[in-house]
Amino acid sequence: MRIDYRELKVQVRLKDSLVELGWEGIGGCGEQLRGPCPLLACPSRRTDKPSGSKDRSFSVHMEKNIYQCFRCGSSGNVIDFWQEYRSTTHYEAAKELANLMLEIKQPQHSSAPTKKS
Numbered sequence: 286m287r288i289d290y291r292e293l294k295v296q297v298r299l300k301d302s303l304v305e306l307g308w309e310g311i312g313g314c315g316e317q318l319r320g321p322c323p324l325l326a327c328p329s330r331r332t333d334k335p336s337g338s339k340d341r342s343f344s345v346h347m348e349k350n351i352y353q354c355f356r357c358g359s360s361g362n363v364i365d366f367w368q369e370y371r372s373t374t375h376y377e378a379a380k381e382l383a384n385l386m387l388e389i390k391q392p393q394h395s396s397a398p399t400k401k402s
């Protein structure tokens with residue numbers, strides 16, 4: 286499968302990927318959202334944090350389609366994020382995102398036969 290990385294980074298929005306994972310931002314300003322880091326290897330995912338603590342270590346810039354975690358140091362574009370989240374290669378992450386993008390964009394067709402007049 287041949288992947289146009291530049292086009293993929295334009296078509297797949299980081300915000301959509303985060304929503305797909307159930308991530309919700311806690312705050313932010315303008316095009317920037319902040320919240321807890323969704324990456325499994327991030328130390329901010331510790332379970333010994335006080336209840337009610339609002340971790341804002343993860344930052345997403347919607348217009349630029351990039352992210353940065355100030356705890357684990359991970360940063361980059363939507364492909365980099367998916368690679369980190371899925372613990373896979375850059376190519377496999379891009380392939381998964383391309384397939385997800387195609388699934389979302391394809392209209393759902395009804396399997397019921399249509400009645401002819």
